[in-house]
Amino acid sequence: MSVLRSIVASVRVGWYREFNWTNPLLGFSMRTVGPLAGVIAASSVYFVGSSAARSFSPSQLAFILIGAALYTHVAAYSWVPTLAIAEGKWTYVFPQVFISPHSSLPYLTGRTLASFFSSTLTVIVSLVLSFFILSSVFNTSIPFTVTPLSVTLLFFAMLVNILAAFGLGLLLSAYALFATKFEWALPTYVAGLLMVFSEALFPVSFLPHPVSDVANVLPFTEFMRASRQAMIQGGDVYSYFSYIGLATLGGVILLAMGFLAFRYAENRARRLGVIDKKTA
Amino acid sequence: MNVLDERLNDAPKIREDQPGLRNVMNRVDAEITVEVDGLRREFDSKEGKVTALDGVNLQVRKGEIFGVLGPNGAGKTTMIRILSTLLLPTSGKAGVMGFDVEKEPEKIRAVINMASGAERAGYDFISARGNLWFFSQLYGIPSEEAHKRINELSDMLGLQNYLDRKFYALSTGYKQRVTLVRAFINDPKVVFLDEPTIGLDVMTALSIREYILKQAKEHGRTILIATHNMAEVDAICNRVAIIDKGKILACDTPAALKRSLGAPSLVLEVSPVPAPASLEPLGKLDGVKGYTSSVDEERGLSRIQVVVDSDGSAQSVIDSVRKSGMTVVSNWRQQATLEEVFVALVGRGFREREHEAA
Numbered sequence: 001m002s003v004l005r006s007i008v009a010s011v012r013v014g015w016y017r018e019f020n021w022t023n024p025l026l027g028f029s030m031r032t033v034g035p036l037a038g039v040i041a042a043s044s045v046y047f048v049g050s051s052a053a054r055s056f057s058p059s060q061l062a063f064i065l066i067g068a069a070l071y072t073h074v075a076a077y078s079w080v081p082t083l084a085i086a087e088g089k090w091t092y093v094f095p096q097v098f099i100s101p102h103s104s105l106p107y108l109t110g111r112t113l114a115s116f117f118s119s120t121l122t123v124i125v126s127l128v129l130s131f132f133i134l135s136s137v138f139n140t141s142i143p144f145t146v147t148p149l150s151v152t153l154l155f156f157a158m159l160v161n162i163l164a165a166f167g168l169g170l171l172l173s174a175y176a177l178f179a180t181k182f183e184w185a186l187p188t189y190v191a192g193l194l195m196v197f198s199e200a201l202f203p204v205s206f207l208p209h210p211v212s213d214v215a216n217v218l219p220f221t222e223f224m225r226a227s228r229q230a231m232i233q234g235g236d237v238y239s240y241f242s243y244i245g246l247a248t249l250g251g252v253i254l255l256a257m258g259f260l261a262f263r264y265a266e267n268r269a270r271r272l273g274v275i276d277k278k279t280a
Numbered sequence: 281m282n283v284l285d286e287r288l289n290d291a292p293k294i295r296e297d298q299p300g301l302r303n304v305m306n307r308v309d310a311e312i313t314v315e316v317d318g319l320r321r322e323f324d325s326k327e328g329k330v331t332a333l334d335g336v337n338l339q340v341r342k343g344e345i346f347g348v349l350g351p352n353g354a355g356k357t358t359m360i361r362i363l364s365t366l367l368l369p370t371s372g373k374a375g376v377m378g379f380d381v382e383k384e385p386e387k388i389r390a391v392i393n394m395a396s397g398a399e400r401a402g403y404d405f406i407s408a409r410g411n412l413w414f415f416s417q418l419y420g421i422p423s424e425e426a427h428k429r430i431n432e433l434s435d436m437l438g439l440q441n442y443l444d445r446k447f448y449a450l451s452t453g454y455k456q457r458v459t460l461v462r463a464f465i466n467d468p469k470v471v472f473l474d475e476p477t478i479g480l481d482v483m484t485a486l487s488i489r490e491y492i493l494k495q496a497k498e499h500g501r502t503i504l505i506a507t508h509n510m511a512e513v514d515a516i517c518n519r520v521a522i523i524d525k526g527k528i529l530a531c532d533t534p535a536a537l538k539r540s541l542g543a544p545s546l547v548l549e550v551s552p553v554p555a556p557a558s559l560e561p562l563g564k565l566d567g568v569k570g571y572t573s574s575v576d577e578e579r580g581l582s583r584i585q586v587v588v589d590s591d592g593s594a595q596s597v598i599d600s601v602r603k604s605g606m607t608v609v610s611n612w613r614q615q616a617t618l619e620e621v622f623v624a625l626v627g628r629g630f631r632e633r634e635h636e637a638a
Contacts, residue, residue: 002420003420005420006417009417012414016403017403091402092400092401093402093403095401096401096462098365099365099366099394100418100419101386101419103386107418270365270366270368271368275366275367276361276399
């Protein structure tokens, strides 16, 4: 119960952190512009390139549109534990959280969930907007399946992916705990890699071996595949659930790795005396 | 063991039944809430290993306001960081309420809280009340109870009218009040305060001291304060440990420590302002335990406080100063302060110590 209170309070603080730094409408708009621009940019690059090569395919556009939108979603909230630690050291909130009875894990969970909710909202809005904008500008019909079932399956995939994203977040924040430099930058580098290795913009089979094999088993890749099965015409429920199964398995493994790395880093940070050390 | 140490050990302890004295905690049978045994902490630096704590032993009793007094860099904050489970010791033991900081940090965290005057923890974009509510939830306090405590504690510190302001909009003094409300929000048994009134105006500092006293007196909390503010220690601490270079030099009630010096100290106002090196011979005179000096720039004078063991030593100090070419504008004897206790123990004042460390 006490842990739950910590998580709920941290979700609330996270929500304020996401939207309440200015008036909520402006905050929401600013947070939607990023993913919307990302989706439109990626889709436009594809459209221009494929049109020049006379190989444009609406289903490939749908592939990129879904991938780009969900990539920004994962990138937006998987680095929140790192952010919460780095800014928490600056504001001295993090050391206070650390010495509370349940320490920092419920706090990081709550902050991640808050960011998941907010980025889910902004990504769905940017997905809808980019669908209409791109359909109209490129004068094409993007083959999306929008039914109650497909939307439910998409949300379910997003929920399952929290395991992997939080696991990645904990791995990154394990470094942020005792780092005094570059802890802000590391998630950006990892997010860049994720764009290449998670099938966000192109199938990972295009990558050379053995990189493609590694990318193939990443839970993020399975999440992308499951989401496409749900949202793009021609997808099937059997494939969806097989991808979801793999995403869950990979997510649990990544979460366990993140948890162990974080616990190790906590102890080491306490030994080094950097839990309350401000970053450079 | 120097002369002062012997005196401190031989100094009569204030009895519980003595009226008007605050030393009700000087009982050997009182419950020990904080225990430190041979505590050592080293840090790696570019220059090599730096010893912040060098075999510290300490016992703090239930309901006691215990001061750890020393100049900057003495090891006070390191001790608080270890006791509040932010930092692990290099060696030695530290425990709170019988729990070991190294092996049982989660048990300690349930019964303590901590606040630092230099670090005012809070989210700028949330109100003071919102911040306090958030911290209360980390301790699993039901929301209604949390709001009740926030109101009660804020009342004591005159914070009620500021609770709904965003944290960033509060002045330094009010941010510090929020920090101190937070430090007691979970009804802790032991509270660690690191320089709780640093950088605050006199009135705010006074109200914070009253609040701390009330928390110890009315709720039986143990409060350990690390500070270099001697007035603060004198005003609210039941006992004080004087620390320098990671070692506890003396530990007793403020009154007993001051009494242990024996003779009143000598204060000289001299002109012109002497170079620090020209004062060094003073420390070598017979009967002089140490000295500290400060400059009164407005009056163009230097004030030298000398800890002496007798009237004869005081006179020889005055003679020595005159012989060195300085004019003694005025001199008097005064009741020893805690800084003079430090001077007697170390041979230098806080300022000189910090200057040496820098």
